[in-house]
Amino acid sequence: MTTENGNLIQALSAREGDVICFVGAGGKKTTLYAASGQYRGRVAITSTSHMFQYDDRFVNRVIEDYSGTWVDDQSRVVAFSGKTETPNRVGGLTADRIKGIWESRKFGLILIKADGARSRLVKAPAAYEPLIPAFTNIVVPIASAQILGQHLATSIAHRPELLSNIMGIDIGDRILPVHLAQLLSSEMGSLKNAGNARVCPILNMVDNSDTLTLAIETARIALTLTKRFDQIILAEMRHSRIVEIISR
Numbered sequence: 001m002t003t004e005n006g007n008l009i010q011a012l013s014a015r016e017g018d019v020i021c022f023v024g025a026g027g028k029k030t031t032l033y034a035a036s037g038q039y040r041g042r043v044a045i046t047s048t049s050h051m052f053q054y055d056d057r058f059v060n061r062v063i064e065d066y067s068g069t070w071v072d073d074q075s076r077v078v079a080f081s082g083k084t085e086t087p088n089r090v091g092g093l094t095a096d097r098i099k100g101i102w103e104s105r106k107f108g109l110i111l112i113k114a115d116g117a118r119s120r121l122v123k124a125p126a127a128y129e130p131l132i133p134a135f136t137n138i139v140v141p142i143a144s145a146q147i148l149g150q151h152l153a154t155s156i157a158h159r160p161e162l163l164s165n166i167m168g169i170d171i172g173d174r175i176l177p178v179h180l181a182q183l184l185s186s187e188m189g190s191l192k193n194a195g196n197a198r199v200c201p202i203l204n205m206v207d208n209s210d211t212l213t214l215a216i217e218t219a220r221i222a223l224t225l226t227k228r229f230d231q232i233i234l235a236e237m238r239h240s241r242i243v244e245i246i247s248r
Helices: 029-038 096-102 160-167 177-182 209-225
Strands: 018-024 045-046 060-062 077-080 109-113 139-144 202-205 230-237 240-245
Touching: 018 029, 029 045, 029 109, 029 139, 029 202, 045 096, 077 096, 096 109, 139 177, 160 177, 177 209, 202 209, 209 230, 209 240
Parallel strands: 018 109, 018 139, 045 077, 045 109, 060 077, 139 202, 202 230
Antiparallel strands: 230 240
């Protein structure tokens, strides 16, 4: 079934008190910021891995080197970061630190970037990834639909050797919808460490009719390969836009 829905929060069926983890590549931060902007209540943003500094266009306050306590000034969107020695980056928080923020009940949603992708369009998780807290309600695997038709290579992929195994193709081969569907439905790929959380994948960067056609095919194949999720959101998150929702 194909439907349209312009609101990401509604498309994810997110509710007050939810903890949402974003994993994968091809627009995690953009999607996270879109979600924080569309939610009407207070939002806490954080990560379990290193990332670029938070964008003050989307964040009202950044609490750096968070150690478990802070003075709450009622800012609507608050980002929490850990320590790092890397310039222009922020450190991630442990699950225990994030749980403390969640249990404070000061925020309607907790949004977490749970892995890194080195600005690539698609990735496969390493052995230690993703770092998804056990109390997470929703996991949102993301991949860019722009990879469809491109060749598997380091220019677009983080850890292409792992993607090769998951997708069932060689490095240098053209990525077809069935290959991306394999990643989305794989317990070693997009579903890794999701635990009991509800999973709702997003195919991002669907910005033209050709890409939309390929993304729809990918989503329909993925839904036949797993029962782990019931819908895939096709989106263009740079403009906070839901293009279509493909469901069973």
